[in-house]
Amino acid sequence: MSFTVVARDGAARAGVLETAHGPVQTPVFMPVGTQATVKAVSSADLTAVGAQVVLGNTYHLALRPGAELVRSLGGLHGFMAWPRAILTDSGGFQIFSLRGRRTIDEDGVTFQSHLDGSAQRFTPEGAMGVQAALGSDIAMAFDECPPADAAPDAMRAAIDRTTRWARRCLDVAPARGQLRFGIVQGGTDLGMRRAHLAEIAALPFDGLALGGFSVGEPPPVMHAAVTALAPEMPPDRPRYLMGVGTPLDLLICIAAGIDMFDCVLPTRNARNGQLFVPGGRLNIANAVHRQDAGPVDADCSCEACRSYGRAYLAHLFHAKELLYYRLATLHNLQHFLDLARGARAAILEGRLAAYVAERRRPLEANLET
Amino acid sequence: MSFTVVARDGAARAGVLETAHGPVQTPVFMPVGTQATVKAVSSADLTAVGAQVVLGNTYHLALRPGAELVRSLGGLHGFMAWPRAILTDSGGFQIFSLRGRRTIDEDGVTFQSHLDGSAQRFTPEGAMGVQAALGSDIAMAFDECPPADAAPDAMRAAIDRTTRWARRCLDVAPARGQLRFGIVQGGTDLGMRRAHLAEIAALPFDGLALGGFSVGEPPPVMHAAVTALAPEMPPDRPRYLMGVGTPLDLLICIAAGIDMFDCVLPTRNARNGQLFVPGGRLNIANAVHRQDAGPVDADCSCEACRSYGRAYLAHLFHAKELLYYRLATLHNLQHFLDLARGARAAILEGRLAAYVAERRRPLEANLET
Numbered sequence: 001m002s003f004t005v006v007a008r009d010g011a012a013r014a015g016v017l018e019t020a021h022g023p024v025q026t027p028v029f030m031p032v033g034t035q036a037t038v039k040a041v042s043s044a045d046l047t048a049v050g051a052q053v054v055l056g057n058t059y060h061l062a063l064r065p066g067a068e069l070v071r072s073l074g075g076l077h078g079f080m081a082w083p084r085a086i087l088t089d090s091g092g093f094q095i096f097s098l099r100g101r102r103t104i105d106e107d108g109v110t111f112q113s114h115l116d117g118s119a120q121r122f123t124p125e126g127a128m129g130v131q132a133a134l135g136s137d138i139a140m141a142f143d144e145c146p147p148a149d150a151a152p153d154a155m156r157a158a159i160d161r162t163t164r165w166a167r168r169c170l171d172v173a174p175a176r177g178q179l180r181f182g183i184v185q186g187g188t189d190l191g192m193r194r195a196h197l198a199e200i201a202a203l204p205f206d207g208l209a210l211g212g213f214s215v216g217e218p219p220p221v222m223h224a225a226v227t228a229l230a231p232e233m234p235p236d237r238p239r240y241l242m243g244v245g246t247p248l249d250l251l252i253c254i255a256a257g258i259d260m261f262d263c264v265l266p267t268r269n270a271r272n273g274q275l276f277v278p279g280g281r282l283n284i285a286n287a288v289h290r291q292d293a294g295p296v297d298a299d300c301s302c303e304a305c306r307s308y309g310r311a312y313l314a315h316l317f318h319a320k321e322l323l324y325y326r327l328a329t330l331h332n333l334q335h336f337l338d339l340a341r342g343a344r345a346a347i348l349e350g351r352l353a354a355y356v357a358e359r360r361r362p363l364e365a366n367l368e369t
Numbered sequence: 370m371s372f373t374v375v376a377r378d379g380a381a382r383a384g385v386l387e388t389a390h391g392p393v394q395t396p397v398f399m400p401v402g403t404q405a406t407v408k409a410v411s412s413a414d415l416t417a418v419g420a421q422v423v424l425g426n427t428y429h430l431a432l433r434p435g436a437e438l439v440r441s442l443g444g445l446h447g448f449m450a451w452p453r454a455i456l457t458d459s460g461g462f463q464i465f466s467l468r469g470r471r472t473i474d475e476d477g478v479t480f481q482s483h484l485d486g487s488a489q490r491f492t493p494e495g496a497m498g499v500q501a502a503l504g505s506d507i508a509m510a511f512d513e514c515p516p517a518d519a520a521p522d523a524m525r526a527a528i529d530r531t532t533r534w535a536r537r538c539l540d541v542a543p544a545r546g547q548l549r550f551g552i553v554q555g556g557t558d559l560g561m562r563r564a565h566l567a568e569i570a571a572l573p574f575d576g577l578a579l580g581g582f583s584v585g586e587p588p589p590v591m592h593a594a595v596t597a598l599a600p601e602m603p604p605d606r607p608r609y610l611m612g613v614g615t616p617l618d619l620l621i622c623i624a625a626g627i628d629m630f631d632c633v634l635p636t637r638n639a640r641n642g643q644l645f646v647p648g649g650r651l652n653i654a655n656a657v658h659r660q661d662a663g664p665v666d667a668d669c670s671c672e673a674c675r676s677y678g679r680a681y682l683a684h685l686f687h688a689k690e691l692l693y694y695r696l697a698t699l700h701n702l703q704h705f706l707d708l709a710r711g712a713r714a715a716i717l718e719g720r721l722a723a724y725v726a727e728r729r730r731p732l733e734a735n736l737e738t
Binding site: 078321 | 404405408409413433434441442443447448449450660672676677678680684685694695696
């Protein structure tokens with residue numbers, strides 16, 4: 001077994017996922033490193049904020065610099081000098097986002113590269129082959145991602161194809177020590193979700209993911225669906241909620257029994273001037289920060305909060321100085337990683353409900369979405 | 370005395386400049402932090418590459434965020450969290466670069482802000498007042514910077530005014546412990562340079578700077594002028610060659626007796642893809658680097674060279690990833706700082722000529738300009 005649940009608190013779990021590059025303590029938030037870099041920060045920075053596992057993006061890396069080049073340079077770990085765990089997505093989400101520039105058939109998807117318009121093709125076998133070349137610790141199955149508003153027939157067809165593709169993914173030899181996760185689709189229809197979960201859970205994946213959430217549905221709808229579904233997922237395998245989410249999403253879904261999360265929110269919003277604090281979010285462009293010598297969050301241990309004041313970050317942001325992007329990213333990552341780490345500690349001590357309630361109240365009062 | 374020469378080797382000197390924020394060992398290269406940040410790197414990064422003193426830009430900081438705001442936030446040291454020495458230029462060079470957007474009179478210069486077009490005015494007293502508010506360790510006198518191709522009469526008039534302004538600068542009370550440097554102008558005309566040097570050297574400045582070099586004249590012309598002038602500068606005060614230069618410039622001018630340098634070359638060129646190596650420069654965009662797992666410089670101790678290969682830097686550069694700019698900047702700064710540090714060690718051991726010759730040969734063979 002690569003996954004061990006070490007404690008439970010209500011539906012929530014604290015666990016340890018063993019990977020070829022060390023253990024990952026769950027619940028865990030995984031920073032997104034789309035192009036073999038978590039935008040604006042280095043591998044030493046990721047270590048400093050306590051990241052245990054980062055994401056790589058199969059679609060982007062296959063197009064640039066190319067999977068075989070990465071393999072020849074020591075795989076993604078050697079290429080980006082990241083010694084801990086890496087999860088690669090399958091590329092499915094990006095490719096299916098290329099509406100009008102991709103055509104699906106039973107064997108796979110043909111699409112146009114966003115870089116140069118060249119014709120490209122991904123199949124389940126190809127996507128797993130790319131992930132084997134990248135040498136990630138966790139490879140995701142290549143799924144068809146139906147739009148959130150897909151009609152029931154279209155949703156069912158996408159689900160059925162995702163199951164057939166999942167079986168084909170498992171027929172491909174993984175990289176040495178590489179774990180493979182299956183993806184459950186079905187939108188917000190619990191019936192379809194449960195049917196698909198049963199199909200994917202029956203396959204010998206090392207973990208299961210919920211895809212197709214946080215794609216435009218109202219957060220309470222997602223929270224309700226995940227709260228219903230997570231406890232029905234196999235208890236002995238890690239549960240990964242893809243592309244989610246806000247601090248509020250994390251708190252609610254950890255309580256529901258989700259173990260793993262990823263989202264571009266902390267990194268992307270940092271670059272746009274939005275910094276996460278215990279009570280919600282602040283916009284560093286706001287005039288109130290211009291003369292404030294105090295840190296973004298006095299309780300935060302990131303380099304930005306330890307060394308610099310809000311006024312300095314505001315100045316860097318207004319002046320479009322490169323240092324802003326790194327400091328803001330470090331802060332937001334620290335906030336998300338600490339939130340998940342704190343939840344784990346609370347689960348181990350049987351006080352998750354209080355941990356969630358204490359943090360949830362100000363977030364909801366500030367109408368965080 | 371704030372400056373002590375601890376060793377001589379030919380015309381070159383190794384010295385220690387005592388500042389309110391610690392000693393600066395010369396010869397020294399000073400990274401340029403125009404807007405209270407050396408572009409792309411943090412104060413911890415500057416410490417890691419061994420920077421002893423950084424520049425702040427009076428013109429830029431007066432316009433944004435404003436000198437009084439910086440004063441209220443602990444001065445430039447507190448604002449940018451830099452515990453070591455800071456030198457501020459006077460703003461003269463930037464203001465005189467605003468041709469067509471500034472008018473000079475005997476009292477000072479009126480100009481349009483490059484940020485919003487608003488009318489602004491700098492006088493010798495005002496420029497020193499801003500530098501006192503910024504709290505730099507070394508303040509530069511406010512000089513008139515004549516263009517390199519100024520006619521002799523215009524050059525003479527600028528020099529005379531610079532001397533009158535230098536006297537006015539010295540009448541302003543500096544910040545506590547702040548040193549003040551005078552600036553010698555005169556283009557490449559040695560007669561005018563010598564006359565102006567005599568005037569400025571007669572004033573009680575803590576150090577003397579050569580301004581108006583590296584403004585378009587051929588490098589050999591600058592090298593010849595500095596080699597003639599530097600030994601004639603007061604031996605008991607630090608000698609600062611403003612805005613210079615390339616590694617070759619540094620080697621030649623350290624041998625001539627210059628103690629301090631600043632230039633945007635390492636930081637700006639890093640962002641454009643040009644990385645400095647012992648034999649010259651490499652362009653990371655060059656196809657030859659795409660599959661090269663080796664570091665930019667195996668002998669360099671910067672984070673980029675310790676952790677990452679050329680192929681990874683090339684990937685980041687092509688993908689316009691923010692991490693590239695920081696890693697490239699760290700590397701180029703390390704290269705320049707190590708070059709000056711190495712020269713100091715060579716002076717202390719009486720082997721500067723060999724140090725310069727060994728490094729000069731490949732640089733000249735590669736036609737570095």
